[in-house]
Amino acid sequence: xxxxxxxxxxxxxxxxxxxxxxxxxxxxxxxxxxxxxxxxxxxxxxxxxxxxxxxxxxxxxxxxxxxxxxxxxxxxxxxxxxxxxxxxxxxxxxxxxxxxxxxxxxxxxxxxxx
Amino acid sequence: xxxxxxxxxxxxxxxxxxxxxxxxxxxxxxxxxxxxxxxxxxxxxxxxxxxxxxxxxxxxxxxxxxxxxxxxxxxxxxxxxxxxxxxxxxxxxxxxxxxxxxxxxxxxxx
Numbered sequence: 001x002x003x004x005x006x007x008x009x010x011x012x013x014x015x016x017x018x019x020x021x022x023x024x025x026x027x028x029x030x031x032x033x034x035x036x037x038x039x040x041x042x043x044x045x046x047x048x049x050x051x052x053x054x055x056x057x058x059x060x061x062x063x064x065x066x067x068x069x070x071x072x073x074x075x076x077x078x079x080x081x082x083x084x085x086x087x088x089x090x091x092x093x094x095x096x097x098x099x100x101x102x103x104x105x106x107x108x109x110x111x112x113x114x
Numbered sequence: 115x116x117x118x119x120x121x122x123x124x125x126x127x128x129x130x131x132x133x134x135x136x137x138x139x140x141x142x143x144x145x146x147x148x149x150x151x152x153x154x155x156x157x158x159x160x161x162x163x164x165x166x167x168x169x170x171x172x173x174x175x176x177x178x179x180x181x182x183x184x185x186x187x188x189x190x191x192x193x194x195x196x197x198x199x200x201x202x203x204x205x206x207x208x209x210x211x212x213x214x215x216x217x218x219x220x221x222x223x224x
Contacts, residue, residue, distance in 0.1 A: 094210050
């Protein structure tokens with residue numbers, strides 16, 4: 001199993017550009033999520049999905065869109081990038097609910113918006 | 115005010131020392147308490163989790179939860195240079211929606 005994979009590893013955008021961060025998992029996990037990590041802030045939840053076709057907002061959703069058409073993939077779209085979106089983005093996945101289920105994180109995408 | 119507070123450090127200790135990390139929280143709905151380890155430029159990986167109050171031990175690592183004080187701790191015994199990383203506490207008010215502390219950077223010097 002590859003686990004949780006993210007592409008690209010690094011990206012530089014100009015203000016106003018759009019892009020999609022890709023996330024895929026091969027563990028057949030129902031739950032997938034996106035976090036951003038900023039210095040001194042820890043990780044903050046952007047959007048999450050409890051299954052194909054179901055998404056919801058997390059703590060910091062503004063400026064980001066998501067969709068979940070398959071169990072495996074959960075892309076994060078920046079429609080019009082802003083310097084405040086400069087961050088490291090992590091995708092995570094977890095098995096179905098019921099007791100405690102570990103979240104598995106991808107290696108991250110480092111995004112710089114100029 | 116953030117729901118989960120964690121001192122960002124850095125915390126520098128000599129090899130073999132005990133590392134003591136802690137977090138405080140304000141939401142009494144938290145049930146699961148996790149510690150993640152994150153090496154530089156890597157994703158977080160789960161180190162330990164505990165449910166409700168009490169202690170849990172795994173090798174050199176011990177996690178403690180005191181729900182009455184809203185305080186959790188992680189202790190690393192016989193610390194090694196390979197333990198140098200950022201340690202993040204996390205709590206789960208509802209399925210999958212983790213709330214993280216800021217992370218404490220730990221440096222273990224040989």
